[in-house]
Amino acid sequence: MNSLGSAAGANPPVASFAGSSHSDGLKNRVPAPRIGDIRLAGPFFQAALSGYSDLPMRVLARRHGAAYSLCEVMLDQFLVTLTDRPKTRHFLDIAPEEHPVGGQLMGSEPIQFAAGATKLAAAGFDVIDINFGCPVKKVLGRCRGGFHLSQPEVALEIVARTRDAVPADRPVTIKMRRGIDDTDESRDHFFQILDGAFALGVAAITVHGRTVKQRYVGPSRWDFLAEVKRHVGPERTIFGSGDLFSAADCLRMINETGVDGVTIARGAIGNPWIFEQADALWRGRPLPPPPSLGEQAEVIREHFRLCQATYGEKRSMIMMRKFCIKYSASHPDHQSVRDALVKVACPEDVERVLRDHYRGDLPGRYVPREIHDSQSEGC
Numbered sequence: 001m002n003s004l005g006s007a008a009g010a011n012p013p014v015a016s017f018a019g020s021s022h023s024d025g026l027k028n029r030v031p032a033p034r035i036g037d038i039r040l041a042g043p044f045f046q047a048a049l050s051g052y053s054d055l056p057m058r059v060l061a062r063r064h065g066a067a068y069s070l071c072e073v074m075l076d077q078f079l080v081t082l083t084d085r086p087k088t089r090h091f092l093d094i095a096p097e098e099h100p101v102g103g104q105l106m107g108s109e110p111i112q113f114a115a116g117a118t119k120l121a122a123a124g125f126d127v128i129d130i131n132f133g134c135p136v137k138k139v140l141g142r143c144r145g146g147f148h149l150s151q152p153e154v155a156l157e158i159v160a161r162t163r164d165a166v167p168a169d170r171p172v173t174i175k176m177r178r179g180i181d182d183t184d185e186s187r188d189h190f191f192q193i194l195d196g197a198f199a200l201g202v203a204a205i206t207v208h209g210r211t212v213k214q215r216y217v218g219p220s221r222w223d224f225l226a227e228v229k230r231h232v233g234p235e236r237t238i239f240g241s242g243d244l245f246s247a248a249d250c251l252r253m254i255n256e257t258g259v260d261g262v263t264i265a266r267g268a269i270g271n272p273w274i275f276e277q278a279d280a281l282w283r284g285r286p287l288p289p290p291p292s293l294g295e296q297a298e299v300i301r302e303h304f305r306l307c308q309a310t311y312g313e314k315r316s317m318i319m320m321r322k323f324c325i326k327y328s329a330s331h332p333d334h335q336s337v338r339d340a341l342v343k344v345a346c347p348e349d350v351e352r353v354l355r356d357h358y359r360g361d362l363p364g365r366y367v368p369r370e371i372h373d374s375q376s377e378g379c
């Protein structure tokens, strides 16, 4: 039976978890989670983000308080053919300071997952995550990502083969949307995969509370996350995803749904400060002020340095431009800074914009949620 109701509208209030209010943090109430034997320092993670969660973004997320981060999704076939060429080497790059870090893969044929997963494990990823959530049309058309939510037997064969291929001490996890659509059949499939995957030994499951069909239209259903967590009980680890655009959102998701941790996605692009802000609230401290313009400039410079080291001079400009546009959202004069940053063509241009617009200790701003919410494409 489908008791979830419509996907439209705002998240209805759900039962408060452990009796705590979201204004007073969760210290000593919800422990930092584990993924298998990996003990994490806190419950806030950098989500997998295709086109974004590369080494520079993950390193900055970790330095700013993310307890764990995930690499962008990679195709099993791509992983198998991946060589040490300068153009693609960065996909498997891991900085010593970013452990624990997860590598994510997707594909269509169960038999091909083993080789891809083995490659991720050999590259040094601490956790191997399987993508059963991507709603991109081309991905679904090739029977990958979210498509597997419609075929539980195949999905569970993928899990079994991946678990068998990866060293026993390396946790395997899954990322799922809450179903293909809102039908009873889709709901049944979701729980079949969820229960079956835990029975096969996965260490944690991340649930994004939107359906594949929904893509990014309408809210992520947090009441569904609460139901999933109640269903699996305290012994099994569930992470939540969807509509985490501020530190308060992150605390509220944990508080209202009982999930063991949350993966911050659009809300962390150009905004690594969200991790330290959420962590402060979790530890019962006041919300830190938004980063000053001087602090923002330093992080943008460091991001650029990491990009140059990862991609070389030319490609780092392309990567940096899209991140800079996101960084500009923390500037009170967002529009004119954004206009200046879209035009940057060389490192000197970036430095000039930073000098002209990011002077001193002037205050920044918390990123308004509409800015992140407006990005409605992604895996």
Ligand SMILES: Cc1cc2nc3c(=O)[nH]c(=O)nc-3n(C[C@H](O)[C@H](O)[C@H](O)COP(=O)(O)O)c2cc1C
Pocket (backbone or CB within 6 Å): 047, 048, 049, 050, 051, 071, 072, 073, 104, 131, 133, 175, 208, 220, 241, 242, 243, 244, 245, 264, 265, 266, 267, 375, 376, 377, 378, 379
């Ligand atoms: C640009 C973009 C790329 C994404 N890439 C991935 C990915 O590679 N793997 C994955 O599991 N989810 C991916 N996602 C989904 C996010 O991890 C997350 O589940 C989703 O955006 C919902 O969270 P949010 O509403 O807080 O952004 C992507 C989302 C976006 C917007």
